[in-house]
Amino acid sequence: MVGAAACPEDRVVTRKPSAGSLAEASGRDALVAEFVESWRGLEGDAWIVRGGRDEVRRTIVEAARIMVEDGGPATSCRVLAWSTADLASLDLPGLLAQQGWEHVPWPTGARAGEAAAGTNGAAAAGDVPGAEEVTRTQAELVTLAAASDLGITTCAWAVAETGTIALYATPATGRLPSLLPTAHLALVRPSQVVRTVPDGLRLLAEYMAREGDPPSAVNLVSGPSRSADIEGDLAVGVHGPRRAGVIIGEW
Amino acid sequence: MPGELPPAGATWPERRRRALADPAMRAAVAKSTRSLAVKKEAVFATYPAAEAMRKRAVIARRGSLARVDALLDELTRRVEARGGHVVRAAGPADVGRYVLDVARRRGVQRVVKSKSMATEEIALNEQLENAGLHVRETDLGEYIIQLAGERPAHILVPASHKTRQQVRALFDEEAAACAVDPPVGDATPELTAFARRQLRADFLAADMGISGGNFLVAETGTLVLITNEGNGRMTTSLPRVHIAVVGIDKIVATWADLADLLQQPALSGTGQRLSTYTTFITGPRREGELDGPEEFHLVLLDNGRHELLGTEFVDILACIRCGACLNVCPVFRTIGGQAYGSMYSGPIGVVLTPLLGGLERAPELPKSACALCYACADACPMEIDLPRHILALRRTEVERGMEPWSDRLTFELWGRFWANPAGFRFTGRIARLGQRVYVRDGRLKGAPGLVGGWTATRNAPPLARESFHEWWARRRAPRTGS
Numbered sequence: 001m002v003g004a005a006a007c008p009e010d011r012v013v014t015r016k017p018s019a020g021s022l023a024e025a026s027g028r029d030a031l032v033a034e035f036v037e038s039w040r041g042l043e044g045d046a047w048i049v050r051g052g053r054d055e056v057r058r059t060i061v062e063a064a065r066i067m068v069e070d071g072g073p074a075t076s077c078r079v080l081a082w083s084t085a086d087l088a089s090l091d092l093p094g095l096l097a098q099q100g101w102e103h104v105p106w107p108t109g110a111r112a113g114e115a116a117a118g119t120n121g122a123a124a125a126g127d128v129p130g131a132e133e134v135t136r137t138q139a140e141l142v143t144l145a146a147a148s149d150l151g152i153t154t155c156a157w158a159v160a161e162t163g164t165i166a167l168y169a170t171p172a173t174g175r176l177p178s179l180l181p182t183a184h185l186a187l188v189r190p191s192q193v194v195r196t197v198p199d200g201l202r203l204l205a206e207y208m209a210r211e212g213d214p215p216s217a218v219n220l221v222s223g224p225s226r227s228a229d230i231e232g233d234l235a236v237g238v239h240g241p242r243r244a245g246v247i248i249g250e251w
Numbered sequence: 252m253p254g255e256l257p258p259a260g261a262t263w264p265e266r267r268r269r270a271l272a273d274p275a276m277r278a279a280v281a282k283s284t285r286s287l288a289v290k291k292e293a294v295f296a297t298y299p300a301a302e303a304m305r306k307r308a309v310i311a312r313r314g315s316l317a318r319v320d321a322l323l324d325e326l327t328r329r330v331e332a333r334g335g336h337v338v339r340a341a342g343p344a345d346v347g348r349y350v351l352d353v354a355r356r357r358g359v360q361r362v363v364k365s366k367s368m369a370t371e372e373i374a375l376n377e378q379l380e381n382a383g384l385h386v387r388e389t390d391l392g393e394y395i396i397q398l399a400g401e402r403p404a405h406i407l408v409p410a411s412h413k414t415r416q417q418v419r420a421l422f423d424e425e426a427a428a429c430a431v432d433p434p435v436g437d438a439t440p441e442l443t444a445f446a447r448r449q450l451r452a453d454f455l456a457a458d459m460g461i462s463g464g465n466f467l468v469a470e471t472g473t474l475v476l477i478t479n480e481g482n483g484r485m486t487t488s489l490p491r492v493h494i495a496v497v498g499i500d501k502i503v504a505t506w507a508d509l510a511d512l513l514q515q516p517a518l519s520g521t522g523q524r525l526s527t528y529t530t531f532i533t534g535p536r537r538e539g540e541l542d543g544p545e546e547f548h549l550v551l552l553d554n555g556r557h558e559l560l561g562t563e564f565v566d567i568l569a570c571i572r573c574g575a576c577l578n579v580c581p582v583f584r585t586i587g588g589q590a591y592g593s594m595y596s597g598p599i600g601v602v603l604t605p606l607l608g609g610l611e612r613a614p615e616l617p618k619s620a621c622a623l624c625y626a627c628a629d630a631c632p633m634e635i636d637l638p639r640h641i642l643a644l645r646r647t648e649v650e651r652g653m654e655p656w657s658d659r660l661t662f663e664l665w666g667r668f669w670a671n672p673a674g675f676r677f678t679g680r681i682a683r684l685g686q687r688v689y690v691r692d693g694r695l696k697g698a699p700g701l702v703g704g705w706t707a708t709r710n711a712p713p714l715a716r717e718s719f720h721e722w723w724a725r726r727r728a729p730r731t732g733s
Contacts, residue, residue, distance in 0.1 A: 042527070107541060138542055142455060142489060161300070162514070162525040171539035175488045179481070196300065197525060198510040205506055213333065214471050216537050217488070220529040225481040227443070228521075229392035229410050230418055232283045235443040238391050239450065240481030240528070 031160045031193045032248055038163025039246055042223025043236050049249030056251040057095050060152070060185065064101075067183035067243040068149045077101040080145055080177045081152035083108050087187070090251055092152065104144060108172045141176060151177035151184045151241065156207075157200045158193045158246070162222055165246065166200055168207070169217035178221065184241040186221075188248045254555020255342045256608030257374045259592030260402075263615035270590035276412040280404070280587040283411040288578040288630075290522025301518050304511050309634050311508035312569040315469075319560060322469040322502045323551060329472025333534025335547040340496075342554050343373035349550060350375065350461070350494055351382050357492050357546070359384065359458040365478060365486040366390035367463025368406060368572055369496045369552050371594035372607070375461070387453040389482040391446055398425055404588030405596070407520050407574040412587050418442055425449070450482070460486035460544065464497035465516060465571070467549075470505050474532040474549065477516055481528045493535070493544035498552050500568035512571070519632040520573035555607040564640055567602055569633040576627035576637060582620050591616065598627035602640045610644065614653050617644035661701060676720060683714050 036046045045067055049055045068077055081092050083105045096103040145151070153173065155165040165186050169175050178184045194200050197220075208214050225240040237243065259266070270276070295301050315322060327337040340346045353359070362384050364370065376386045376397075388397040392409040396402065398421040403409030410418070419437040422445050426433035434445035462483055466475040474495050476483045487493050503509055517523040536543030559565055577583045577597030588596035593604040593613060601616040610617075627637045648654060668674035689698045695711040697703060705711060717725075 038524075108539075138491070141541055146451070146455060159525075161298075164525055169536075169540065169543060171537075171541065174540070174542045175484075176542050179484055179488060197514060198304075201506060201510045201513075208471065208506075214473055214531060214533045216333075216532070216534055216540060216543055218531040219484060220525070220531075222523075222525050222527050222529075224527070225479070226527050227391045227480045229390070229395065229408055230413075230439050230442055231279065231415050232286055232408070232411065233415075233439040235391070235439045238443055238447055238480045238482075239389070239454075239485055 028190050028193075031195060032190050034160035034195075035158055035163060035188075035193050036246075036248065038160060039223060040163075042163050043226070044163065044223040045243060045245035047245070047247045047249075049247055052249070053090065053251040056187070056247060056249045057090055059247050059249070060090070060092075060095065060187075061099060063185050063245050063247060064150050064183075067185065067245050075100070077150060078104060078148045079150045079152060080104045080106065080148040080181055082106050082154065082173050082177060084154065084172050086154055087152070090187075104148065106172065106174050106177055107141075141174075142180065145176035145180035148177075148181035149183065151179075151181035153178050153184070153186050155186045155188055155192065156218075157203050158188050159197050159200050159220075160193055160195050162197055164197065164200070164220050164222040166204070167219045167221065168215040169219070170215055175217055175219070178219065179240055181241060183243040183245065184221075185245045185247065187251070188246050189250060190248055193248070253558060253609060254553070254607040256372060256554075256593060256604065256612060257377075259613065261592065263592070263619070266590045266592055267586060270586040273587075275414060276404075276587050277585065279412050279414065281584050283405070283408055284578040284580075284584050287407070287521060287574070291519055291575060291578070291630075292522075294518055294522040294524065298518075298524060301514070301524075305515060305518070305632050308508075308511040308515050308632070309569070311503060311511050312571075312633055313566070315503045315508060316500070316560070316565060316568050318504075319499060319502060319557075322504055323499060326467055326469040326472050326502060327551075329470070330534060330547075330549055331472075333472055333547075335472070335534045335549060337549045337551065339551050340553065343375075343378070346370075346373050346375060346496055346550050346552060347378035349548075350379065350496075351384075353492060353494065353546075353548060354379075354382075354384060354459060357458065359492060361453070361457045362386045362459045362461055363389050363453055363457040363486050363490065364393075365460070365462045365476070365483040366393050366409070367461070367496060368594060369463045369498050370461065371403065372554060373496075373552065375496065387450070387457070389450050389453065389486060390478070390480060391443070391482075394446060394450065395421060398422070402589060402594060405574060405577060406572050406599075407577075412589070415439070415442065422446070454485045454489050457490045459492040459494065460488075460490040462486050462493065462495050464495050464501055466509055466512060467497055467502045468504075468506055468509050468531075469502055471533055475509065475513070476530045476532065477513075477526045477528070478530075479521070479523075479527045484528050484530055487530060487532055488543060491544055492546045492548070493532075494548040494550060495532075496550045496552055498554070498556055500556050500570075515632050516571050516573045518573075519571075519575040519630075559606060563643060564602070564606055566633070566635050567599075567606060567640060569635060570599055570603070571633060572599075573632060575630040575632060579626040579630040581622055581624060581626070586620075591620065598637045598641070599635075602637055602644065605644055610647060610651070610653070614648055617641045618648060618654070676718070679714065679718050683716070686713050689713075 039046045047059045049059050079096055093103045156168045158165045167178055224236050224244040225238050227235045227238045330337050338349050379386050388394050395410040395418055404412045415437045423433045434441050464474045465477045514525050517526040535547035576599050580597050583597040591600045593600050595603045601620050604613045621641045625638050668678050689695055690713045695706050695713050
């Protein structure tokens with residue numbers, strides 16, 4: 001009834017383009033747009049960056065301000081970031097130092113570079129500047145991560161239909177940076193966005209075929225933590241990061 | 252081997268009476284179940300891929316159940332090859348012994364748990380607490396239930412029967428006990444903030460994390476854990492030991508099977524396309540990794556499941572614990588989860604509780620907690636024929652002579668009289684004579700036996716002075732004569 005009232009009789013009906021032509025015309029952009037819409041629908045923050053590396057760096061600062069301080073000045077901010085070559089090209093230590101913020105690189109353990117090759121869209125971490133080989137106990141790392149304001153990671157792939165990012169656990173790409181800091185920010189390249197969850201799992205299957213095994217842990221994250229346990233009322237951020245953000249762009 | 256479930260606690264009449272006398276709980280349950288059922292309808296209507304995926308998922312699940320033993324062997328080999336430990340547990344005591352053994356060996360004192368029906372089923376918390384371990388449920392709803400000393404009232408939203416005022420009172424009490432600041436108010440963000448702070452401390456102090464599992468992928472030995480809150484991630488990432496307790500029915504053969512199944516709990520349970528956090532765990536942390544558990548143990552729980560393979564009830568093992576059948580069940584909406592006296596409530600509980608724990612433990616469930624409306628059969632994403640199973644269990648009860656003699660006599664006589672027209676007409680005449688004493692203001696009131704139970708809460712009109720048969724015969728009589 002509502003639908004009929006909302007549609008005047010002389011409404012112009014435009015012919016819908018077929019799925020094929022739509023995909024050809026704007027395939028990648030449409031997937032990215034769908035991913036962002038899904039992610040925002042799950043109370044996540046999202047930024048699409050078209051300008052390349054410098055704009056991605058500017059957006060990281062903007063995202064941190066919004067997610068950590070709710071748009072305030074964020075005078076002090078501790079950032080725990082994965083130590084992958086992919087992220088190294090963004091020079092996070094320099095970027096964060098300009099803001100007067102603290103940069104904590106995820107320490108890569110022994111043989112980290114070898115095991116991390118080709119995961120999470122990253123190359124080997126072996127010769128990454130700033131990724132010093134630090135031996136820390138898990139307890140120290142947990143304390144450090146829990147006291148961090150922002151965790152920065154990349155991802156292995158993202159799903160448009162469900163608003164999901166996939167994080168593989170490897171020595172260079174630990175579990176804690178996306179779990180314990182107050183906010184989590186993932187950098188996603190447009191080429192990493194697939195349409196469906198099974199599409200993403202096919203990429204994981206390729207990884208397994210290459211490496212012989214799945215990673216010790218794969219986390220599919222669809223927005224920030226949510227619960228409806230109190231009177232069915234939505235509560236965001238019960239356990240994990242209070243806010244979850246993505247920046248989609250090339251760098 | 253048959254399984255073992257914790258006792259129901261109170262008798263069925265007592266549980267039923269308590270539920271019906273609690274309007275606040277009944278309103279809360281009705282509200283939450285309706286809202287979940289509406290969300291489920293909406294997601295299937297707006298997400299065309301969902302239905303095709305669901306159909307393939309049913310086939311995947313049935314196919315895996317047809318060769319459980321071979322798949323469990325493959326899974327075990329894979330997990331062990333990745334440095335994990337696998338153990339088969341026949342029932343509650345086996346699991347308790349194994350977990351306590353690991354705890355002792357690793358000097359564990361504090362345990363965090365993510366929500367798991369399997370561990371509810373074997374009352375694991377009680378076993379661990381009796382041995383002196385500190386156990387903390389970390390799902391927000393389970394945390395509330397644990398503080399209240401109750402059992403979950405819904406598979407998905409365990410505390411859906413609690414009001415925010417009740418939650419605040421529980422948190423205030425806990426704050427006093429822990430000498431910390433209580434929640435500043437009873438708004439959801441304020442209550443959530445309190446729980447987050449308390450549970451974060453528990454996570455950081457825990458030596459062992461215990462989780463359940465939604466699926467097990469045989470071909471790689473992978474545990475699949477689905478949560479919305481992220482407590483599953485915390486439980487399996489932070490403590491140095493992770494133990495997963497998973498029913499043997501959760502096994503699937505391949506990742507291709509999992510691809511169709513993965514979204515089903517969210518689609519049918521909460522109407523989401525995918526739950527917020529989905530974690531695939533394959534063994535403990537690997538060499539060079541700096542976080543994640545040092546030890547990974549997988550406890551494969553039987554507890555009466557294996558016995559169901561090859562019986563008419565086998566499809567019950569395809570259940571993915573989404574709660575969709577609870578949300579559409581008129582009985583569940585009326586009495587809530589706790590009246591079932593089992594961690595498995597609603598239609599799935601009516602079938603699973605007697606199948607796992609024995610029909611003697613819960614004869615009232617198939618008999619009384621179902622109106623045979625078939626809503627659950629429509630709602631179940633795995634196409635489990637719950638009403639058929641409920642009827643089969645009723646039949647078994649009758650065959651075993653489990654119902655009281657008064658029921659047996661009543662139905663025996665009823666069946667005998669109503670099997671032919673003369674008997675039917677005779678009972679009508681008797682009832683018309685008998686009802687005279689009980690008709691007040693044109694209504695039947697206070698009649699004995701079955702009729703009394705029926706009229707206690709309903710208006711029933713008395714039988715008419717003349718039955719249709721009699722009226723018809725009287726009208727036709729002159730014509731046939733002429």
